[in-house]
Structure formats: structure tokens, C-alpha cells
Amino acid sequence: DVKVTQSSRYLVKRTGEKVFLECVQDMDHENMFWYRQDPGLGLRLIYFSYDVKMKEKGDIPEGYSVSREKKERFSLILESASTNQTSMYLCASSSPGGATEAFFGQGTRLTVV
Amino acid sequence: TQLLEQSPQFLSIQEGENLTVYCNSSSVFSSLQWYRQEPGEGPVLLVTVVTGGEVKKLKRLTFQFGDARKDSSLHITAAQPGDTGLYLCKGAGGTSYGKLTFGQGTILTVHP
Numbered sequence: 501d502v503k504v505t506q507s508s509r510y511l512v513k514r515t516g517e518k519v520f521l522e523c524v525q526d527m528d529h530e531n532m533f534w535y536r537q538d539p540g541l542g543l544r545l546i547y548f549s550y551d552v553k554m555k556e557k558g559d560i561p562e563g564y565s566v567s568r569e570k571k572e573r574f575s576l577i578l579e580s581a582s583t584n585q586t587s588m589y590l591c592a593s594s595s596p597g598g599a600t601e602a603f604f605g606q607g608t609r610l611t612v613v
Numbered sequence: 614t615q616l617l618e619q620s621p622q623f624l625s626i627q628e629g630e631n632l633t634v635y636c637n638s639s640s641v642f643s644s645l646q647w648y649r650q651e652p653g654e655g656p657v658l659l660v661t662v663v664t665g666g667e668v669k670k671l672k673r674l675t676f677q678f679g680d681a682r683k684d685s686s687l688h689i690t691a692a693q694p695g696d697t698g699l700y701l702c703k704g705a706g707g708t709s710y711g712k713l714t715f716g717q718g719t720i721l722t723v724h725p
Contacts, residue, residue, distance in 0.1 A: 542717030604655025
């Protein structure tokens with residue numbers, strides 16, 4: 501059974517903390533993505549990576565950074581968490597090509613207080 | 614950024630009714646996908662359409678890709694409570710190369 505696994509289902513962090521969200525996939529996919537999901541706004545792309553050590557900004561990269569040191573792992577970093585970063589974060593992976601299926605993790609519900 | 618507009622944003626219906634969800638854009642996509650997301654889970658792929666005018670059926674679900682490859686629709690016949698969830702369309706190709714462009718989603722609730 502193919503899997504994308506996010507390290508936490510729920511996280512509560514304080515304003516100003518550095519937050520790491522981890523994502524691991526076991527399908528040897530080249531592409532990995534981080535989204536945030538907010539009511540009425542759908543899925544908004546934060547960053548994506550098409551290879552190890554490669555990254556591209558998505559639509560809302562401000563306040564976030566990413567790291568991809570190994571093919572199977574893609575980390576999202578909130579350098580200094582703020583309350584407006586409270587959201588559901590979803591990681592996805594896919595093979596190259598737009599028509600390929602994207603596989604998602606179960607999501608991390610992050611609350612910044 | 615290529616935008617996908619979904620409508621309606623919310624849909625609340627009774628079991629047995631039919632419904633249609635729309636996904637529209639001013640941009641051309643090489644393919645379009647529909648995903649369904651249940652509470653507490655990530656989205657899961659339902660179908661991929663790649664040819665303008667293409668129609669695909671998945672049991673009670675019918676998916677259509679517009680002739681100009683700018684829009685798509687999802688029609689559900691005789692909806693059931695198990696169809697409840699968030700439906701998302703995703704476009705690929707064109708200027709969105711490398712990115713996965715999603716619509717904002719349609720929340721469907723089917724009441725028994």
C-alpha cells in the first residue's frame with residue numbers, strides 16, 4: 501500500500517517558535533509538494549520540489565522554507581510561527597508530469613497560539 | 614498562477630438527488646483531475662481526463678472535460694450519504710508546469 505506519511509496529525513505551537521513539518525513518501529516519487537488548506541480557499545501551494553535539493557516557490561511561500569535532502573523526505577519549516585499560519589497542512593507526492601496522480605498525506609492540523 | 618473556479622462552493626442535498634459540480638478556468642489545461650477528500654484525510658484521486666470533450670463514468674459519477682480543455686464537470690446520479698465530502702478539481706499543463714493547481718473545492722453533504 502503506497503503511502504505518504506506526515507509526522508504529526510495535530511500540533512500546537514507558540515508564536516515565534518520554529519516549526520518543522522515532516523513528510524515521507526515510499527513511492528520513489530520525484531515530485532513533492534506542500535499545501536495549506538483553509539476553508540473557502542482550497543489547497544494553496546506553498547512550495548514544491550522536483551528533485552533532491554531542488555525547490556520551487558508556490559503561490560504563498562512567504563514565512564515558509566523547505567528542505568529536501570533525501571528523495572523520500574520533504575520538510576516544511578515555519579521560521580517564526582505566527583497565528584495566521586494556523587491551518588491544515590497537506591503534503592503530496594507524484595511522478596513527473598501533470599496528469600499523474602498526486603498522493604496525499606493525512607494532513608497536519610497546526611494551531612499557533 | 615492559473616486559477617480554477619469551482620461552483621457551487623457548498624451543496625446540501627437529500628439522498629437520491631442528482632447534482633453537478635463545475636470547474637472553470639480561463640486557461641487551457643493538458644489534463645484535469647477530480648479528487649475527493651473526506652474529513653481528517655488527504656484528497657484521493659477519482660479520475661483524470663486528458664482529451665477535450667472526454668466523458669468518463671465511474672459508477673454513479675460522470676466526469677466531462679470541456680472541448681476547449683478549460684472546464685470540467687462532475688455529475689453524481691442518485692447521491693448517497695457516502696458521497697459526502699470535499700470535491701476538488703486539479704489542472705495541469707500550460708503555464709502551471711510543475712505545479713498542481715487546485716480549485717477551491719465544493720463541499721457536498723448528502724442527507725439520509
